[in-house]
Amino acid sequence: MSIIAAYNFCNRDFDAFIAGAAAAGFRNVAVGFYPNYLDLPLEDLTDAQREGFQARLAAHDLQLVAILALSNLMAQDGVELLKRRLEGAASLGVKIVDTGAARWPEEATEAEREEVLAVWVPRMRQAADHAASLGITIALETHGGQTGDTPACLRAMERIDHPAVRIAFDPANYRFYNGADPQERVEELAPFIAHTHYKDHRGAKGNPDFPRIGMGEVGYETLIPRLLAGGYTGPHTLERAPGETTEEINASLAYAYDYLTRLLG
Numbered sequence: 636m637s638i639i640a641a642y643n644f645c646n647r648d649f650d651a652f653i654a655g656a657a658a659a660g661f662r663n664v665a666v667g668f669y670p671n672y673l674d675l676p677l678e679d680l681t682d683a684q685r686e687g688f689q690a691r692l693a694a695h696d697l698q699l700v701a702i703l704a705l706s707n708l709m710a711q712d713g714v715e716l717l718k719r720r721l722e723g724a725a726s727l728g729v730k731i732v733d734t735g736a737a738r739w740p741e742e743a744t745e746a747e748r749e750e751v752l753a754v755w756v757p758r759m760r761q762a763a764d765h766a767a768s769l770g771i772t773i774a775l776e777t778h779g780g781q782t783g784d785t786p787a788c789l790r791a792m793e794r795i796d797h798p799a800v801r802i803a804f805d806p807a808n809y810r811f812y813n814g815a816d817p818q819e820r821v822e823e824l825a826p827f828i829a830h831t832h833y834k835d836h837r838g839a840k841g842n843p844d845f846p847r848i849g850m851g852e853v854g855y856e857t858l859i860p861r862l863l864a865g866g867y868t869g870p871h872t873l874e875r876a877p878g879e880t881t882e883e884i885n886a887s888l889a890y891a892y893d894y895l896t897r898l899l900g
Contacts, residue, residue: 636900637863637871637899637900638663638700638869638870638871639661639662639663639870639871639872639873639892639895639896639899640661640663640664640665640700640701640870640871640872640873641656641659641661641663641664641665641872641873641876641888641891641892642664642665642666642667642703642832642872642873642874643664643665643666643667643672643673644667644669644672644874644875645873645874645875645876645884645887645888646876646881646884647671647672648881649672649673649691650691651881651884652664652884653691653692653694653695653697654695655876655881655884655885655888656695656697656888657695657696657697658885658888658889659885659888659889659891659892660889660892660893660896661697661873661888661892662696662697662698663697663698663699663700663870663872664692664697664698664699664700665699665700665701665702665703665731665733665830665870665872666699666701666702666703667702667703667733668702668703668704668720668723669703669705675688676723677702677704677720677723677724678716678719678720678722678723679719679723680723680726685726685727688727689727699727699728699729700729700731700870700872701729701731701732701733701774701830701870701872702724702727702729702731702732702733703732703733703734704717704720704721704723704724704732704733704734705734705735706720706734706735706762707735708737708754708755708758708759708762709751709754709755709758713758714758714761714762717734717762718761718762718765720732721762721765721766721769721771721773722769724769724771725769725770725771729771730770730771730772731771731772731774731829731830731869731870732766732771732772732773732774733773733774733775733776733803733830733832734773734774734775734776735775735776735778736775736776736777736778736780736781736782736791737751737752737755737756737780737781737791738751738778738779738780738781739751739780741779752781752794755781756794756795759773759795759797759800760795760797760800763795763797763799763800764797764799766799766800767797767798767799771799772799772800772801772829773799773800773801773829774801774802774803774828774829774830775788775791775800775801775802775803776803776805776808776832777802777803777804777805777808777809777812777832778805778808778812779808779812779813782802783809783812783813783815784809784813784815784816784819785809785815785817785819785820785821785823785824786819786820788802788804788824788827789820789823789824789827792827801827801828801829801830802824802827802828802829802830803828803829803830803831803832804817804824804828804830804831804832804862805831805832805833805834805874806833806853806855806858807833807834807835807836807845807851807853808832810836810840810852810853811836811840811841811842811843811845812840813840814839814840814841817853817854817858818854818857818858818861821858821861821862821865822861822862822864822865823865824865825861825862825864825865825866825867826865826866826867828862828867828869829869830869830870830872831862831867831869831870831871831872832872832874833848833855833871833872833873833874833891833895834848834873834874834875835847835848835849835850835851835852835853835855835875836851836852836853837851837852838852845875845877846877847876847877847887847890847891847894848873848875848890848891848894848895849891849894855894855898856898859871859898859899860898871895871899873888873891873892873895876888876891
């Protein structure tokens with residue numbers, strides 16, 4: 636059975652998010668420990684903070700399936716910070732941790748990109764060794780740069796070459812950041828995807844129009860069946876629920892849950 640989840644990026648008010656997600660039908664959530672969404676120090680959680688967080692989820696019968704834990708691996712302390720955040724995720728029982736891939740300016744030359752990767756890739760492998768020891772898979776966000784489209788993601792998987800590093804596939808981000816087609820070679824990418832982040836998108840590259848899922852131009856009606864045909868078995872996680880108020884966001888959550896349930900069964 637497919638796991639259908641919602642990310643807390645759907646609503647900046649965390650308690651409103653978990654209440655709305657549960658009311659919409661979701662039984663699984665992914666959580667970004669991120670400023671203004673959930674201001675808890677994943678790398679330094681106290682027992683009281685951990686228990687309080689888990690109690691908030693349990694009050695709505697929600698299971699935690701993934702965590703976002705960012706760290707700049709180009710910084711001197713980047714690897715150690717990510718390792719500590721991985722340990723925080725493990726203490727919460729999570730097996731998937733989303734994080735950022737290598738990034739560079741769009742106008743960067745091939746030599747400049749190689750300079751970043753020569754540092755970033757060995758550091759990611761260090762973090763991945765630690766993730767593997769914790770039973771965690773690191774999933775690299777598709778936010779342009781190293782993971783801007785499927786060919787780039789496949790090159791990244793070949794270069795990193797670590798079983799604990801996979802892709803967090805966000806098809807709308809392909810369009811927004813790179814103007815790329817998320818349908819391209821999706822069956823080929825599917826075995827390397829550990830997590831999906833679903834939102835929709837309309838318009839050209841850079842157009843900040845993210846309507847309700849199913850109302851944009853990503854094409855989930857064909858994309859999701861192709862992901863499944865390619866062997867994807869991880870969580871299907873809604874990342875955006877458009878709305879200005881909690882009531883509007885909750886309506887978008889309910890709409891998305893029904894939409895994903897129809898596609899996934």
